[in-house]
Amino acid sequence: DVKVTQSSRYLVKRTGEKVFLECVQDMDHENMFWYRQDPGLGLRLIYFSYDVKMKEKGDIPEGYSVSREKKERFSLILESASTNQTSMYLCASSLGLTNTEAFFGQGTRLTVV
Amino acid sequence: QQPVQSPQAVILREGEDAVINCSSSKALYSVHWYRQKHGEAPVFLMILLKGGEQKGHDKISASFNEKKQQSSLYLTASQLSYSGTYFCGTAMDSNYQLIWGAGTKLIIKP
Numbered sequence: 648d649v650k651v652t653q654s655s656r657y658l659v660k661r662t663g664e665k666v667f668l669e670c671v672q673d674m675d676h677e678n679m680f681w682y683r684q685d686p687g688l689g690l691r692l693i694y695f696s697y698d699v700k701m702k703e704k705g706d707i708p709e710g711y712s713v714s715r716e717k718k719e720r721f722s723l724i725l726e727s728a729s730t731n732q733t734s735m736y737l738c739a740s741s742l743g744l745t746n747t748e749a750f751f752g753q754g755t756r757l758t759v760v
Numbered sequence: 761q762q763p764v765q766s767p768q769a770v771i772l773r774e775g776e777d778a779v780i781n782c783s784s785s786k787a788l789y790s791v792h793w794y795r796q797k798h799g800e801a802p803v804f805l806m807i808l809l810k811g812g813e814q815k816g817h818d819k820i821s822a823s824f825n826e827k828k829q830q831s832s833l834y835l836t837a838s839q840l841s842y843s844g845t846y847f848c849g850t851a852m853d854s855n856y857q858l859i860w861g862a863g864t865k866l867i868i869k870p
């Protein structure tokens with residue numbers, strides 16, 4: 648059974664903290680994505696990676712960075728968490744960029760207080 | 761530019777048909793459809809490519825309009841399990857990442 652696993656389902660962090668969200672996939676996919684999901688806004692792309700150590704900014708990269716040191720793992724980093732980064736974060740992976748199915752993780756509900 | 765999904769929400773009785781639309785200002789290369797239930801990950805339904813090819817589940821179909829600026833998702837004889845929020849993801853080109861709509865909430869009542 649194919650799987651994308653996110654390290655935490657729920658996180659509560661304080662303003663100013665550095666936050667790491669981890670995502671691991673077991674499908675040998677080239678492409679991995681980080682989205683944030685807010686009510687009424689759908690999925691907004693933060694960053695994506697098309698290969699190890701390769702990354703591209705999405706629509707809302709400000710306040711975030713990413714790391715992909717190994718093919719199976721894609722990390723999202725909030726350098727200094729702020730309350731407006733309270734959201735649901737979804738990781739996904741896919742073989743192709745736009746013509747193949749994407750597999751999503753269960754999501755991490757992050758609350759910044 | 762974010763595609764526009766319509767309707768925003770729809771309530772149906774079990775067995776009724778549903779149509780969900782996803783509109784873009786430009787012609788599309790592909791449209792992806794996913795369903796998300798509350799508290800769960802989005803689940804793949806299908807991909808519609810500009811040539812009309814479809815990859816996905818047997819009981820769900822989709823189409824483009826003539827200008828390929830709108831896709832419609834067809835759910836026939838809806839079941840209770842079809843309830844959830846449906847998202848479309850659109851791509852203008854094979855080299856661009858998907859841009860997602862805000863979602864359509866579908867509620868199926870017995």
